[in-house]
Amino acid sequence: MKTKAVLTIALCWMVAVATAPFAVAGTPAGRQAASPKGKMPGTVLLGSLAVKYAPVKFDHEKHVGTAGSCNECHHQHRGQETPLCGGCHTIDASSFKKNVQLGRIRPCRECHPASYDAGKLDRPTLSAAYHQACIKCHREVGSVGTDPKGCTEMCHESPAQARAR
């Protein structure tokens, strides 16, 4: 009788341990797949501000390889105090040890206003934030930042180019 009770408790405990990760994964803010690369965006179409040019096709995967660090683009706060990680990432303890980037990345537009905001003058607008982040490395690559035509050389597609396509 005693042995049976012990076995039942042990079985319950084993079932609980085995199902715990699934319970965590089932929460809305649950962690994503273990492989960070698999969950990262591939080519992103940046088009929320497109007026003059066609939406920018941004090859995120390619940049992950060349940028060196995620901080080069994300969290680029020009020497300002780095905000708390949890401000942008939802992190659970189990994923934290492996990779901070597993959580949700807060979209740029949540902090950078899409248009003029008198209350956020010290923060670049969304357009400025995109351009500053890209131009930081791409300036003088080709004729970006030295020739007004450089805009359509690498990132933007001119209306004529869009028509030809």
Added chain:
Amino acid sequence: MEKPVKDAGGGNGRAEGKDGRATVNRRDFLRGVAVVGGAALLGAPSDAEALHDLTGWPDRMGMLTDLTECVGCRTCESACNAANGLPAPEVPFDEKSVFEKKRRPTASAYTVVNRYGSANGSGNPVYRKVQCNHCEEPSCASACPVHAYTKTPEGPVLYNQDVCFGCRYCMIACPYYAPAYDYESALEPKVVKCTMCHGRIKAGVIPACAENCPVGAITFGKREKLLKIARDRIRKSPDRYVDQIYGEVEAGGTSWLYLSGVPFGQLDYPTNLPRKPIVENTKGFLSAVPLVFTLWPALLGLCYTANRNKEEKG
């Protein structure tokens, strides 16, 4: 010499002569001269004293240009052209050949971008946007004989063509060479310069160049706030900027403020400007001019009347 008949009232120095015409009591005349002359002498310095303490309109707006961000795309030029309904440029806005020489604002381009440093040399070229800086105490306004310039409470310095007669003193007075002259309209004199999109500001829209700058090199906002932002940027990135906000104190300060990574002198910014407004140099003299124009005829008229009476009586 026969003394004029003293006025029974004795108050206003005016008396009826023998022929019934108004005469002037000499003592009262001298008293009047002393009072008027004293006012003329004292009036000017006291006005200048009061104006010296001007701190500006409290909520005036400004523009902060961060030259370290500008990449010379000329979008500001194109946006300005569209917002002001200016004629299409001779050279398209996406053309970089314009950078080969230094340009100044013209009647058909209220703002221009100039490039400094070689595009192929070491380091990135620096681009400087040029337009009216909208001084806190504009010297164009003080030089204008017909009051064609107004410093608005919103910050922009506006020009009124209706009263302008084309003397172009404003162009000489401006330390930044900002006003341009429309030589195409010979019969209707017209000075042209950036308006800081005053109409848009009044309508709650920000100036076109600031709205369209893709890299956020131009920030529009209250001048006081922009100064704080500029100081903050210098404090956080001391290696990126020279420790100066151009326009904070130059010639009494301007609505446009600039941050740069290279000394401003290298970018053709005038570096010899006094901290006090240029207006201060002429304010004492100019504030006396209306007094001279209004009081001297009165004084001379009094002298004439007194002398005429004397001649008639003598």
